[in-house]
Amino acid sequence: MSGTHYDVVISGAGMVGATLACLLAKSAKRVAVLEVIPPPVFKASDDFELRVSALSRFSQQILEQAGAWEGVINRRAVAYENMVVWDATGSGEIHFSAAELGEPELGHIVENKIIQLALLEAMEAQTAIDLFCPSKVQSFVRDGAHMVVTLDDGRELAAELLVGADGARSAVRELAGIGWQREDYAQKGLVCVVRTELPHQATAWQRFMPSGPLAFLPLSDPHYSSIVWTLPADRADVLVKQDDTQFKAALSAALGSRLGMVEVIGARGAFPLVGSHAECYVQEGVALIGDAAHTIHPLAGQGVNLGIKDAAELAQQLIVAKGHLGSMKTLRRYERARKGDNHLTQKTMEGFRLLFGNNSQPLQLVRNSGLNLANHLPLVKNTLVRQAMGV
Numbered sequence: 297m298s299g300t301h302y303d304v305v306i307s308g309a310g311m312v313g314a315t316l317a318c319l320l321a322k323s324a325k326r327v328a329v330l331e332v333i334p335p336p337v338f339k340a341s342d343d344f345e346l347r348v349s350a351l352s353r354f355s356q357q358i359l360e361q362a363g364a365w366e367g368v369i370n371r372r373a374v375a376y377e378n379m380v381v382w383d384a385t386g387s388g389e390i391h392f393s394a395a396e397l398g399e400p401e402l403g404h405i406v407e408n409k410i411i412q413l414a415l416l417e418a419m420e421a422q423t424a425i426d427l428f429c430p431s432k433v434q435s436f437v438r439d440g441a442h443m444v445v446t447l448d449d450g451r452e453l454a455a456e457l458l459v460g461a462d463g464a465r466s467a468v469r470e471l472a473g474i475g476w477q478r479e480d481y482a483q484k485g486l487v488c489v490v491r492t493e494l495p496h497q498a499t500a501w502q503r504f505m506p507s508g509p510l511a512f513l514p515l516s517d518p519h520y521s522s523i524v525w526t527l528p529a530d531r532a533d534v535l536v537k538q539d540d541t542q543f544k545a546a547l548s549a550a551l552g553s554r555l556g557m558v559e560v561i562g563a564r565g566a567f568p569l570v571g572s573h574a575e576c577y578v579q580e581g582v583a584l585i586g587d588a589a590h591t592i593h594p595l596a597g598q599g600v601n602l603g604i605k606d607a608a609e610l611a612q613q614l615i616v617a618k619g620h621l622g623s624m625k626t627l628r629r630y631e632r633a634r635k636g637d638n639h640l641t642q643k644t645m646e647g648f649r650l651l652f653g654n655n656s657q658p659l660q661l662v663r664n665s666g667l668n669l670a671n672h673l674p675l676v677k678n679t680l681v682r683q684a685m686g687v
């Protein structure tokens with residue numbers, strides 16, 4: 297058989313694909329990783345990046361196993377201790393607190409490029425990983441027990457398994473002919489960095505409005521937060537182009553007075569929000585993980601956490617597999633373990649989106665009293681938050 301031989305070829309060195317590569321290499325699997333975009337650069341003096349993730353405790357544990365957590369925590373990461381969620385149409389409010397759970401924090405807010413950089417460093421430290429960058433899959437064929445992957449420069453790699461970790465527009469999913477269901481929410485997530493008059497108090501603030509939630513996620517400076525503001529797509533397109541004064545007025549009106557005056561720092565971006573799910577995650581010799589398999593609404597910041605769970609589960613199945621890594625027997629175990637959880641989380645987020653996105657009076661009453669009631673039921677609250685933390 298032609299081509300350099302690996303155990304696994306991974307398409308995509310994003311947060312999810314790089315996590316899988318590190319976990320496999322730590323168990324002596326030979327891995328090739330293909331990535332189209334050059335590695336990010338970071339200096340401590342850099343401005344905060346637009347895209348951040350709220351990493352759960354479970355994701356932290358997996359990044360520790362992958363050898364990347366030190367690279368995250370030694371740069372810029374904020375442990376958030378509280379989360380306050382309230383309804384703009386009434387008095388409903390719920391407060392989640394790490395102290396109430398007897399935990400040091402609920403999770404960490406980290407800039408995406410820092411997570412990626414830490415994972416790339418962890419990959420570099422593993423001699424079992426070869427990174428091909430810039431590079432992508434042109435095509436692949438099954439040749440007996442192997443996948444022969446042809447890269448865009450004509451090189452060939454052979455492996456028992458090809459993993460698509462190449463994001464929502466996965467080329468591997470496309471080339472494998474795996475169908476997917478897709479719901480365009482007709483919304484965009486507007487992101488930017490803001491300076492607030494009052495400190496964020498290591499708290500993630502989220503206000504639900506009928507047009508969509510607005511989240512303030514704390515950054516390493518106590519007066520800086522990263523916002524994710526869900527809006528109808530056309531409104532987001534207008535706001536992203538407004539001058540700073542107009543945008544600041546709109547944002548201050550949306551947040552209310554919780555953090556005092558708001559000053560907008562740097563650029564803004566707006567990302568289309570789409571819910572999608574692949575019809576299957578696996579076929580002989582092929583597996584999908586992360587956004588290549590599913591995307592969800594960012595209102596509870598769970599997208600990358602679900603992807604990291606996929607990477608951890610697939611790594612586990614491949615490490616304990618007795619036979620061929622690309623066999624359906626092994627891959628179905630991964631799919632069975634992850635598809636239901638991803639589906640349930642996706643549907644739960646859609647339920648929240650519809651519940652809070654509705655202006656009807658009876659629903660406003662139900663959700664406001666529901667939030668207040670849950671706020672006084674520690675068992676309900678703690679179960680909810682432990683689920684989100686993945687512990």
Ligand SMILES: Cc1cc2nc3c(=O)[nH]c(=O)nc-3n(C[C@H](O)[C@H](O)[C@H](O)COP(=O)(O)OP(=O)(O)OC[C@H]3O[C@@H](n4cnc5c(N)ncnc54)[C@H](O)[C@@H]3O)c2cc1C
Nearest residue numbers: 308310311312350432462463485586587597598599600601
């Ligand atoms: C506005 C917004 C806010 C969000 N906030 C949060 C949050 O707070 N917490 C959270 O958990 N999630 C959040 N998410 C979701 C999260 O960003 C994604 O779930 C996560 O980035 C998925 O990671 P991934 O590695 O699977 O895919 P991606 O991040 O898309 O990475 C895919 C990688 O593959 C590479 N690639 C693409 N095509 C190819 C190819 N053909 N060949 C080789 N490489 C390729 C890309 O360059 C990239 O590096 C948010 C999403 C949005 C839109």
